[in-house]
Amino acid sequence: MSAAPQTLLSMAQAVAEGRLRSRDLIEQALDRITDTHGEGTRTFVAVHAEAARAAADKSDQQRRQGRPVPALSGLPVSIKDLFDEAGSVTRAGSRVLENAPAATQDAPAIANLRKAGLISIGRTNMTEFAFSGVGINPHTGTPANPWDRASRRIPGGSSSGAAISVTDGMAAIGIGSDTGGSCRIPAALTGLTGYKPTASRISTAGTVPLSFTLDSIGSLGRTVSCCRMADRALSGQAVTLTDTAEPGTNSAPRLAVLRTYVTKDMDETVARTYKQALHRLEQAGATLTDIAFPELETLPDINRLGGFPAPESLTWHARLIEHHADLYDPFVLKRILRGREQTAVDYITLRLRRDALITRASERLDGYDAILMPTVPIIAPRIDALHEDGIYAATNLLLLRNPTLTNFLDRCAISLPCHKHGEAPVGLMAMGQHRGDERLFAVATWMEQALETVRQ
Numbered sequence: 001m002s003a004a005p006q007t008l009l010s011m012a013q014a015v016a017e018g019r020l021r022s023r024d025l026i027e028q029a030l031d032r033i034t035d036t037h038g039e040g041t042r043t044f045v046a047v048h049a050e051a052a053r054a055a056a057d058k059s060d061q062q063r064r065q066g067r068p069v070p071a072l073s074g075l076p077v078s079i080k081d082l083f084d085e086a087g088s089v090t091r092a093g094s095r096v097l098e099n100a101p102a103a104t105q106d107a108p109a110i111a112n113l114r115k116a117g118l119i120s121i122g123r124t125n126m127t128e129f130a131f132s133g134v135g136i137n138p139h140t141g142t143p144a145n146p147w148d149r150a151s152r153r154i155p156g157g158s159s160s161g162a163a164i165s166v167t168d169g170m171a172a173i174g175i176g177s178d179t180g181g182s183c184r185i186p187a188a189l190t191g192l193t194g195y196k197p198t199a200s201r202i203s204t205a206g207t208v209p210l211s212f213t214l215d216s217i218g219s220l221g222r223t224v225s226c227c228r229m230a231d232r233a234l235s236g237q238a239v240t241l242t243d244t245a246e247p248g249t250n251s252a253p254r255l256a257v258l259r260t261y262v263t264k265d266m267d268e269t270v271a272r273t274y275k276q277a278l279h280r281l282e283q284a285g286a287t288l289t290d291i292a293f294p295e296l297e298t299l300p301d302i303n304r305l306g307g308f309p310a311p312e313s314l315t316w317h318a319r320l321i322e323h324h325a326d327l328y329d330p331f332v333l334k335r336i337l338r339g340r341e342q343t344a345v346d347y348i349t350l351r352l353r354r355d356a357l358i359t360r361a362s363e364r365l366d367g368y369d370a371i372l373m374p375t376v377p378i379i380a381p382r383i384d385a386l387h388e389d390g391i392y393a394a395t396n397l398l399l400l401r402n403p404t405l406t407n408f409l410d411r412c413a414i415s416l417p418c419h420k421h422g423e424a425p426v427g428l429m430a431m432g433q434h435r436g437d438e439r440l441f442a443v444a445t446w447m448e449q450a451l452e453t454v455r456q
Contacts, residue, residue, distance in 0.1 A: 188427025
């Protein structure tokens, strides 16, 4: 069996043109999941092997019969263990939910994926209850970053398994959540593209919530086109193989380069790679303007009592914690319990300060096609370097710092790989406007092409 094409678009085209069967793609994905030398057992918490084979055979049969099928029909997708799938238990990477009843129906976003023809290959590992950007899970294990398997570096989180399912060819696209960077952080650390949409565009019903205010549903893929096609599927829009976010002619974008807050504490590799990427974008014709947004410096104070995730997650977890606190990851439990620190006045003040910052951001940032910053300021650390609670907590906050800006400001963002081939993965994040998703995809497509010479 020949190797499958690697992007969602190229796979869909190969199947549509009869050069490849859906069953071939499913078998290749399953082979990689079950490879005893691979990361499959740490990447997936459940594998839908027989259901995926049956769905692939049905898709192939419909094509042979000349019946119309969706553009993405027969392609394997991985689903984060946060979303309901009919017949599966939604454990959210935890022990406390392992005996919960199976879901009786798909979450709306997952149902939309099936309507688009995608086949769930299985459920991916994650940080317990999505409450960390590191990606470590003490219950189910942690898949190692493909960049440096020997050193066993973190994959990033919380959508850790979603990232590795794509890097290792176990799925064509990975579906994850993003409350403060959970799609973009693992994408940046593993060399993928990760997308966080404007939150309100895709229903979060049928998911285990972390923050009702900040949660969004995104994807991790190899290219901008992969994420755009997945985004259209998740949001219930039509997907075609010719409908891509073309940058068009004379479309070199106006890009704002955010300084100070987001560039603090960059390690040497990220600083060097980020600078090279900005230079390449400018060489390709983009207009780059350094900007300051000093109000961002108030974010640590705004979120000093745990921000939105602490009280909003506690709302959902309170009864479970009352009876099963011993089953939680201690780091996650500590973060949820911070919700007790906020009074009603604190929470309302938090909402008001967020509204004010969103208004200020619109005034400062909306004159640009996108706002640039490093996705995260460090390369992936080793898993064994994070055993100490203080180091783990500090690393987690550093990884979350930049990506969470987008969630707090209620915008969309994408992380693009910008490192040279063979070097440590580094992500370049482009943040768009609220509901400016289609424009951001077009800008990101232009940036992806401009960065291609750097990536070689």
